[in-house]
Amino acid sequence: MKRIVAKFGGSSMQDASAMRKAAALTIARKAGFVIVSATYRTTDQLLQLAGAAELGNLAAKNELLETIRQRHLEIADDLAVSRLVLDAIAEILKELEALILSVHLLKKCSPNTLDQILSVGERMSSLLFAEALKELNTHAIRWFDIREVMMTNDRHLKAEPLFDEISELAQKYCPIEPGTIIVSQGFIGRNKKGATTTLGRGGSDYSGSIIAGALWADQLEIWTDVPGISTCDPKIYSKARPISELSYDEASEMAQYGAKVLHPTTLVAAMKQHFPVFVGSTFQPEKGGTFIRSEVKDQPLVRAISHRLHQSLLVIKTPKMFHAVGFMSNIFRVFREHEVSVDCVTTSEIGVAVSVDQELELNIPLVRDLQKLGEVKFEIGYSLISLIGNRMFITAGMGKQLFAALGDINVRMMCFGASQYNLNILVKDEDCARAIQNLHQTFIERC
Numbered sequence: 431m432k433r434i435v436a437k438f439g440g441s442s443m444q445d446a447s448a449m450r451k452a453a454a455l456t457i458a459r460k461a462g463f464v465i466v467s468a469t470y471r472t473t474d475q476l477l478q479l480a481g482a483a484e485l486g487n488l489a490a491k492n493e494l495l496e497t498i499r500q501r502h503l504e505i506a507d508d509l510a511v512s513r514l515v516l517d518a519i520a521e522i523l524k525e526l527e528a529l530i531l532s533v534h535l536l537k538k539c540s541p542n543t544l545d546q547i548l549s550v551g552e553r554m555s556s557l558l559f560a561e562a563l564k565e566l567n568t569h570a571i572r573w574f575d576i577r578e579v580m581m582t583n584d585r586h587l588k589a590e591p592l593f594d595e596i597s598e599l600a601q602k603y604c605p606i607e608p609g610t611i612i613v614s615q616g617f618i619g620r621n622k623k624g625a626t627t628t629l630g631r632g633g634s635d636y637s638g639s640i641i642a643g644a645l646w647a648d649q650l651e652i653w654t655d656v657p658g659i660s661t662c663d664p665k666i667y668s669k670a671r672p673i674s675e676l677s678y679d680e681a682s683e684m685a686q687y688g689a690k691v692l693h694p695t696t697l698v699a700a701m702k703q704h705f706p707v708f709v710g711s712t713f714q715p716e717k718g719g720t721f722i723r724s725e726v727k728d729q730p731l732v733r734a735i736s737h738r739l740h741q742s743l744l745v746i747k748t749p750k751m752f753h754a755v756g757f758m759s760n761i762f763r764v765f766r767e768h769e770v771s772v773d774c775v776t777t778s779e780i781g782v783a784v785s786v787d788q789e790l791e792l793n794i795p796l797v798r799d800l801q802k803l804g805e806v807k808f809e810i811g812y813s814l815i816s817l818i819g820n821r822m823f824i825t826a827g828m829g830k831q832l833f834a835a836l837g838d839i840n841v842r843m844m845c846f847g848a849s850q851y852n853l854n855i856l857v858k859d860e861d862c863a864r865a866i867q868n869l870h871q872t873f874i875e876r877c
């Protein structure tokens with residue numbers, strides 16, 4: 431028996447019909463453990479709901495509560511769920527109301543409370559999805575509260591999983607067994623004190639891979655609303671093609687640099703334990719998808735082009751850096767203190783340029799602290815474009831092709847050489863689509 435962990439995203443949970451498709455797929459693919467996201471848009475709305483309660487915006491609070499309730503009760507109705515499940519959902523909705531009331535009274539939503547509020551989404555969707563599976567009547571269906579095994583540290587809203595504990599507990603309490611399908615939640619976990627935590631937005635992919643790793647699964651399958659990963663964003667360029675196979679190295683660079691199909695952390699466990707990850711569409715499973723594995727057949731120079739819009743560039747300049755030791759570490763310490771993650775870095779003798787994945791504002795404490803180290807120049811409105819492929823720094827002539835493809839598009843910054851799998855350039859947001867199209871034509875369509 432192949433041990434398969436499947437993860438279904440929010441769009442696969444959007445209504446009863448999507449849930450039925452996901453359920454049929456679970457059976458067809460012989461998945462023994464299923465991790466699901468909250469129903470479509472629910473996590474966003476839970477966040478808005480907490481915000482509305484904190485601000486005392488009663489109208490918005492009531493409307494959001496009602497929207498969330500209606501969505502879940504409608505699916506429950508369509509699936510004709512049992513009394514027991516209806517009661518369980520009613521209980522969770524009652525808990526949500528109590529939490530929101532406390533936020534409203536205190537005018538404060540702590541990260542601790544917010545995690546408990548956010549957990550409601552996955553807890554309800556998994557209960558409903560288990561019912562969709564039960565309709566098919568093929569397996570014993572076991573709903574499982576993932577918090578029993580998904581131990582994390584205390585960092586609410588972006589908790590780190592405790593891998594060893596999770597493995598031990600998962601093997602004991604939720605092993606994959608023939609004849610049974612376990613249905614559980616992505617995104618949520620629990621710290622040692624017993625409080626609910628979450629793994630960060632989009633974290634259900636990560637949950638899937640943590641569980642697949644903990645249970646030594648043979649394969650992780652991520653089911654979403656697109657048939658796998660494409661050579662570039664099809665919304666930006668219609669000639670984007672599906673990719674059938676990616677190496678772990680390529681896929682990690684892609685996830686990191688903006689391919690939204692896969693959360694960047696998903697491959698952590700897969701790379702450690704060498705299980706393949708498949709990405710496909712719940713709605714068009716016949717279209718196939720992308721396999722991510724350690725060994726792939728062909729290794730093109732450029733496999734894909736990913737991008738992230740709205741990046742900022744900070745340039746820190748000081749003559750003190752001239753022949754000085756430790757200047758870089760001082761700069762990076764400031765980024766660390768402000769928990770801002772740095773993407774690309776280039777240096778000159780008296781300056782350091784750093785790109786970050788957010789649209790920063792001039793007055794934020796990060797910038798003020800950097801100003802203590804030197805003159806800080808600040809630019810926004812950039813896109814980071816990444817070419818992802820193989821052997822890049824040992825392929826002569828790549829630069830010539832790159833700049834020829836870009837033509838009159840200005841490159842503000844370029845990062846190359848840290849890995850043979852990627853090359854990053856920073857261009858103005860308004861040039862991003864054109865740059866991607868030109869690069870795609872040169873490196874992907876002509877090859």
Ligand code: ASP
Pocket residue numbers: 439440467468473474551616617630631632633634635
């Ligand atoms: N429901 C969570 C979110 O929307 C986790 C996930 O879907 O991956 O961020």
Ligand code: MG
Pocket residue numbers: 439632635
């Ligand atoms: Mg997702």
